[in-house]
Amino acid sequence: MSAFYRFALLSRVCNFKTETGLIHVGSMAVNPGRLSLTCRRCLSGSAVDGPARVKRVSIEGNIAVGKSTFARLLQSACPDWEVMAEPVSKWQNIESGTKKGKDDAPQTTVSNLLQMMYQDPKRWSYTFQTYSCMSRLRTQLQPPPARLLSSEGTPVQVYERSVYSDRYIFALNMFELDCINPTEWTVYQDWHSLLVEQFGHQVELEGIIYLRAPPEKCMERLVHRGRSEEEGVKLDYLEKLHVQHEKWLVEKSTELHFEKLKQIPVLQLDASVEFQSDPDVREQFITKVTNFFSAL
Numbered sequence: 001m002s003a004f005y006r007f008a009l010l011s012r013v014c015n016f017k018t019e020t021g022l023i024h025v026g027s028m029a030v031n032p033g034r035l036s037l038t039c040r041r042c043l044s045g046s047a048v049d050g051p052a053r054v055k056r057v058s059i060e061g062n063i064a065v066g067k068s069t070f071a072r073l074l075q076s077a078c079p080d081w082e083v084m085a086e087p088v089s090k091w092q093n094i095e096s097g098t099k100k101g102k103d104d105a106p107q108t109t110v111s112n113l114l115q116m117m118y119q120d121p122k123r124w125s126y127t128f129q130t131y132s133c134m135s136r137l138r139t140q141l142q143p144p145p146a147r148l149l150s151s152e153g154t155p156v157q158v159y160e161r162s163v164y165s166d167r168y169i170f171a172l173n174m175f176e177l178d179c180i181n182p183t184e185w186t187v188y189q190d191w192h193s194l195l196v197e198q199f200g201h202q203v204e205l206e207g208i209i210y211l212r213a214p215p216e217k218c219m220e221r222l223v224h225r226g227r228s229e230e231e232g233v234k235l236d237y238l239e240k241l242h243v244q245h246e247k248w249l250v251e252k253s254t255e256l257h258f259e260k261l262k263q264i265p266v267l268q269l270d271a272s273v274e275f276q277s278d279p280d281v282r283e284q285f286i287t288k289v290t291n292f293f294s295a296l
């Protein structure tokens with residue numbers, strides 16, 4: 001595809017305006033902070049139909065595949081898109097403050113549940129999944145910002161992972177690895193189903209973006225990122241998570257328990273390509289995402 005055609009295509013769906021007023025798609029993420037993006041009608045508009053319903057989409061993918069990086073790209077590309085980050089820092093800093101010291105002064109302990117889970121998965125996986133799922137639920141229940149509610153385009157709330165990957169990727173994987181025992185797995189599934197059914201439409205998604213890359217590439221990025229809790233993560237673990245993603249989102253062989261989830265459209269993107277230094281690749285990604293959102 002020629003550069004001109006790409007430019008024309010992207011300009012049709014989403015006009016990016018620089019500070020100078022020039023439409024300048026190619027430099028979009030080179031320096032996103034400098035951009036003022038205007039694409040109120042970048043998605044099939046509902047301006048004439050009254051307030052738009054906010055669509056909800058999750059970004060799924062293996063550890064270190066690039067979800068946060070991709071999410072930042074989306075956030076800078078269109079004001080109608082609101083990205084909700086995975087609450088990792090909450091899992092790393094759990095404050096418990098009930099114990100009293102000798103002098104009766106209240107004491108606060110901070111624990112890192114992410115680290116505890118990686119260091120002793122048999123002991124902590126169930127606890128981790130209860131907390132990760134609860135924090136994802138809280139994120140998915142947050143109302144959209146006013147900016148999205150008053151949008152004349154098609155506003156989209158984008159979540160980094162979801163209550164569904166919590167169950168069908170991670171908790172399932174931990175069960176299969178024997179880090180969650182059969183009783184814990186039954187209990188987890190029971191409350192997970194109850195919560196998702198009770199919250200109904202509030203936690204439903206309209207679409208999923210699957211960032212796909214070979215586990216070896218994710219391992220490379222994980223090592224490069226150097227998050228201390230992940231020091232002991234082996235390629236074998238990423239391979240298992242890759243298989244879980246493939247079964248759920250590509251082969252569709254994972255047993256699902258929610259009707260809407262069985263029909264959900266999935267946009268698959270090749271995340272093994274380097275887009276941070278390549279504006280053409282970024283443009284292609286944004287175009288695909290824009291078209292995907294407009295079709296939901």
Ligand SMILES: Nc1ncnc2c1ncn2[C@@H]1O[C@H](COP(=O)(O)OP(=O)(O)OP(=O)(O)O)[C@@H](O)[C@H]1O
Nearest residue numbers: 062063064065066067068069221224225273274275
């Ligand atoms: N397309 C890319 N090309 C090259 N490097 C990338 C790309 N995307 C992300 N990275 C790098 O890979 C590392 C992991 O990226 P990131 O933190 O976005 O992953 P993630 O999927 O959000 O991770 P997690 O599963 O832990 O939430 C970072 O160092 C990031 O700079």
Ligand SMILES: Nc1nc(=O)c2ncn([C@H]3C[C@H](O)[C@@H](CO)O3)c2[nH]1
Nearest residue numbers: 063086088117128132166170171230
């Ligand atoms: N066991 C387990 N269950 C989850 O639901 C889950 N979600 C994320 N993670 C790990 C992956 C990254 O190291 C880090 C940030 O994504 O947290 C999880 N680990």
